[in-house]
Structure formats: C-alpha cells, structure tokens
Amino acid sequence: MSSTDTKLNNREAGAAYYLSERQRARIKLLSRSWIWRLELPTWILIAIIYTGWFACVIYWQQLGPVLGSTLLILLSAWYMSLQHELIHGHPTRWRRVNQLLGTLPLAVWYPYGLYRDSHIQHHKDEDLTHPEKDPECYYYTAEQWQRFPPLFKTIVRINNTFIGRLILGPVLDIIDTIRSAIRAFITGDRPAMAMWLVHFGLLGLLFHWMVGYGISAIFYILVISYPALSLTKIRSFFEHRAAENSAARSTLNEAAWPWRLLFLNLNYHLVHHDLPALPWYGLRQIYLENRVQYQHRSEQFVVNGYTEWFEAFVFTALEIETHPFYDSENKALTERIQDTVIDSGDRRSESA
Secondary structure, eight states: OOHHHHHHTOGGGOOOOOSOHHHHHHHHHHHTSHHHHHTHHHHHHHHHHHHHHHHHHHTHHHHHHHHHHHHHHHHHHHHHHHHHHHHTTOSOSOHHHHHHHHOSOTTSSOOHHHHHHHHHHHTOGGGTTOTTTOTTOOOBOHHHHHHSOHHHHHHHHHHTSHHHHHHTHHHHHHHHHHHHHHHHHHHTOHHHHHHHHHHHHHHHHHHHHHHTTTOOHHHIIIIIIHHHHHHHHHHHTTSBOOOSSGGGGBOEEOOOHHHHHHTTTTTBHHHHHHSTTSOHHHHHHHHHHTHHHHHHHTTSOEESOHHHHHHHHSSSOOSOSBOTTOOGGGHHHHHHHHHHHHHHHHHHHHHO
C-alpha cells in the first residue's frame, strides 16, 4: 500500500465513507498519480505561505502598513488552513514532520497540538454538533442555556450573526484558549504545559524578530492576527447544523475560487467529513464528480457561496442556541437515536 493509500485510510481523523465502490476505486486511482503521491500541491503551498509571510515582514518598510498588513492577514489565515491540512496527514506520512511544519505560531493564538487534538475529536461524526462532545460546536444544552445570564445570551445571539461572528467570534475563541492554558498550569498537565511553553517561546522569538523590521507585537496581534482569525470565521459561520442524520450536519458551500483557495476547499465540508484524509486538492474534484449524490446525502444543506450567508445573516442571528435534538435529561434516548442513524451509515460504508 502506498503512503497516500495509507493516509486515505487513516482512521485517526475519522473513518472514510465512500459513496460507492466505484468512488473508492476512483480515489485509489487518483492517489497513485505522481502529483498525489508526491503531494506537490501541498509542498508548493507550504513554500508560498512561509516565503510570503517572511518576505512581508522583511520588506515591511517597502510594502508599507496597508499593503503589508493586508498580505500578512491573508497569509496568516491561509496558514491556519494549512495547519488543518497538516493535521489530516499531509504532506507526509509522519505525524511529527507534519507537526513541525505547522508549529510556528504565525497566526498567534492556537498551539498546533491543541488545535490537532480538538479537531480530531470534532471529526467523530456521531458527536457532530453535540453540545458536550463536539469542541467546535456552537450549540448548548437546554440546561446550559438556562444557567446563562441574559448578557451572555445576548452575546451568543450577536455572535450568531455574520457580522457578529467576525467581530466577537475570535475574542470568544481566544478567551477559551487562554482558559485552556491556565487550566493546564493549574492542574499540572505536563504535556499541555510543555506544549504551551513551546508555543509561548516560539511566539516570543517571532515577536522579537519582527520588532527589528518595525512590527510591534501589539500591532501584529490587533491589526494582523485578529483579522486573520476573523477571516477564518467566514468559512465556519454555518458549517454545521443540528440534524438527526449525521451526513446532513455538514454543509456544501459552492464558493468562488478565491475562497476555495484560501480555505483549501473546506467549503465542501461534507466531502471532507466523509473523506477526512482526502487532500485539499482532491476535494473539489470528488465533489463535482458526485455532486448530485453529495447534495442528496446532505439533505440539500447547500449554499451558493459565502455571499448568501452574508445577505441572509449579516444582522440576523442563526437559530443556534439550544440543540434541538439534545436534552441532557433525556440524552440517553437522544444519543441512542443518533447512534442508530450513524450505525446504519457505517454499515453502508463498510459494504460499499
């Protein structure tokens, strides 16, 4: 079995779901092409992002703050998309090598290990949108919602608007991340402490180096890193919804090519969740070859680009508060229903 075949069957990021045996054979054939085997698109991407980011800092004075900041925002957001690709086993079969390629904190906020562990947990599709099991979930249990003070409920509703997600979304994530760091040191979690110390050390070195070219740490955090994180919130704004069928929980966003490139085709999110080890440059191709089937599988959770979300929800909140299928008092019954749906899907996958 080739290294690419191995990655396509890597269960760390979730089991692969093939629409048919024909699709499985098609992907296997693609994975044996020299471009896929060498992972050339991802290596080129790594070279562009790192070269571009460091060049922007080195030539900051020549670029000026407007152009320089714009480029660094785009490159930092792109880097976060790259980190996601590294987590899913690209461009090498060696986890530590991929981690090394994504550890430098160009985007500031998340240690690679923290992002990796929480994202792998997110890929347990049976728990997708589960308020207590999915770390990337925006839903709450009814019990949690009742305990929240009115101010926090208002913040949640603002965060569920498109403009609110861009403005408030990053700071809410940052608060959770800081709490995670504090918790690691209070509880004496040595692996987590080591991860954070490495992250802080690298961040300190980066900031010290950037100061020499005229970029202060405060400027980078507020003017570059925060907007870059906001940019990633466009992709994830309504990426998942509550649905009894797990396949209907992930969207298919037929976005324009600049967004597809920036987000490395993660707009085809159901395809990514079905085939989590499929490389970013294969997602669009596989989606287009099976467009009707995927749209049917998603129960028409299809979006015609990010403009559609902007127009519908710029100041109108998504109805994402309490999870409609999850009640902490009756969670055993609810989870049993969900497990039945998942089990039937798994059987179809295994028989394909």
